Amino acid sequence: xxxxxxxxxxxxxxxxxxxxxxxxxxxxxxxxxxxxxxxxxxxxxxxxxxxxxxxxxxxxxxxxxxxxxxxxxxxxxxxxxxxxxxxxxxxxxxxxxxxxxxxxxxxxxxxxxxxxxxxxxxxxxxxxxxxxxxxxxxxxxxxxxxxxxxxxxxxxxxxxxxxxxxxxxxxxxxxxxxxxxxxxxxxxxxxxxxxxxxxxxxxxxxxxxxxxxxxxxx
Amino acid sequence: xxxxxxxxxxxxxxxxxxxxxxxxxxxxxxxxxxxxxxxxxxxxxxxxxxxxxxxxxxxxxxxxxxxxxxxxxxxxxxxxxxxxxxxxxxxxxxxxxxxxxxxxxxxxxxxxxxxxxxxxxxxxxxxxxxxxxxxxxxxxxxxxxxxxxxxxxxxxxxxxxxxxxxxxxxxxxxxxxxxxxxxxxxxxxxxxxxxxxxxxxxxxxxxxxxxxxxxxxxxxxxxxxxxxxxxxxxxxxxxxxxxxxxxxxx
Numbered sequence: 001x002x003x004x005x006x007x008x009x010x011x012x013x014x015x016x017x018x019x020x021x022x023x024x025x026x027x028x029x030x031x032x033x034x035x036x037x038x039x040x041x042x043x044x045x046x047x048x049x050x051x052x053x054x055x056x057x058x059x060x061x062x063x064x065x066x067x068x069x070x071x072x073x074x075x076x077x078x079x080x081x082x083x084x085x086x087x088x089x090x091x092x093x094x095x096x097x098x099x100x101x102x103x104x105x106x107x108x109x110x111x112x113x114x115x116x117x118x119x120x121x122x123x124x125x126x127x128x129x130x131x132x133x134x135x136x137x138x139x140x141x142x143x144x145x146x147x148x149x150x151x152x153x154x155x156x157x158x159x160x161x162x163x164x165x166x167x168x169x170x171x172x173x174x175x176x177x178x179x180x181x182x183x184x185x186x187x188x189x190x191x192x193x194x195x196x197x198x199x200x201x202x203x204x205x206x207x208x209x210x211x212x213x214x215x216x217x218x
Numbered sequence: 219x220x221x222x223x224x225x226x227x228x229x230x231x232x233x234x235x236x237x238x239x240x241x242x243x244x245x246x247x248x249x250x251x252x253x254x255x256x257x258x259x260x261x262x263x264x265x266x267x268x269x270x271x272x273x274x275x276x277x278x279x280x281x282x283x284x285x286x287x288x289x290x291x292x293x294x295x296x297x298x299x300x301x302x303x304x305x306x307x308x309x310x311x312x313x314x315x316x317x318x319x320x321x322x323x324x325x326x327x328x329x330x331x332x333x334x335x336x337x338x339x340x341x342x343x344x345x346x347x348x349x350x351x352x353x354x355x356x357x358x359x360x361x362x363x364x365x366x367x368x369x370x371x372x373x374x375x376x377x378x379x380x381x382x383x384x385x386x387x388x389x390x391x392x393x394x395x396x397x398x399x400x401x402x403x404x405x406x407x408x409x410x411x412x413x414x415x416x417x418x419x420x421x422x423x424x425x426x427x428x429x430x431x432x433x434x435x436x437x438x439x440x441x442x443x444x445x446x447x448x449x450x451x452x453x454x455x456x457x458x459x460x461x462x463x464x465x466x467x468x
Binding site: 149151152155161166168172193197208211215216 | 353395
């Protein structure tokens, strides 16, 4: 299990294009927002939590098709399926590696980009906290989507259609927590809901994703 | 004699052929009576005027949109547990009907909302969760279309249906949290005093019965079509192999 985790990390870090690409995409989205809605700092400050959350979500989505597709093509997934590690574990480990290489950098970069968007000073801590709580759920739900569409050629667009509606609850509570904190309200309720969703997803989703992957490997 | 007998495609087709004329007939009768009664023989509402009459399309369509998803959930579970092909095909057949119902509910809601709320669309919890339901339907149908092997497709879509149900319910309550509502409360419930007034209530019930029957007829019809499509494919595959064997023999 640890070996697989390290392998996925190393592959993501060394094979070009995976690691950092999501981060760059996040940066680009955030830079494009002022161009599209205008540079008024008051408006930007108001929409900053939502934009940061949406950007993080899209950046997470962008790197999902690499999560399983590469291993599927070169047959590594078949080897993993015959290994003693259950497929549910494989999926969970892969989602964890995806989170470390995509979600974690996004969490760390979000406050820097918050400066660009004129986020209110009291909002930074909760923004980071909400992203840190929410992005593991995004990775795990995304792993389910990737497992669903792994057998389909050019399944990227289909995967977005399947995964994005599943992201709705996470996005609502995450962005709500960040917004409340930025406006000086108490963010505890949405944060708790967000943590609950993440815990539920982490507990149940590996089984759904494992079942789906087993069907696809048949 | 048990319900599971109809998991046999031949039995199912026999049943659906016997039942379908009645379903179509009663659906047409209920919709005809309900809609004509509702549109022409009920008074205008005190505040809403004649726009209130869109309720005869809006409420039954919204009701069926949710029931269609629920039916898909049940037949998906049957497919996962008992592997009856008819149930997987019934889920496939119900999805496009459900998406049309969702669309009818959204569009009639917008048409009613324009004069009443002064806006075609508002990010109200009910409206938003229906839009999300619409997206779930689209994803479900797209996944069916994308996978060639029918058994794989049935397995994957039924798991998607289960996961989607959980997230659809979750979204339904999440959007409640996210924005306050503009939509009125439930217009029909069994245990509440505040329902629609009786003049509107009875034709509405007739319309809802009509929509239920129409949905059942459509699902029976489409499931039958799916079974026949699959049979034709099997026949073609068999014929093709026979022809190839003949060529080799000669």
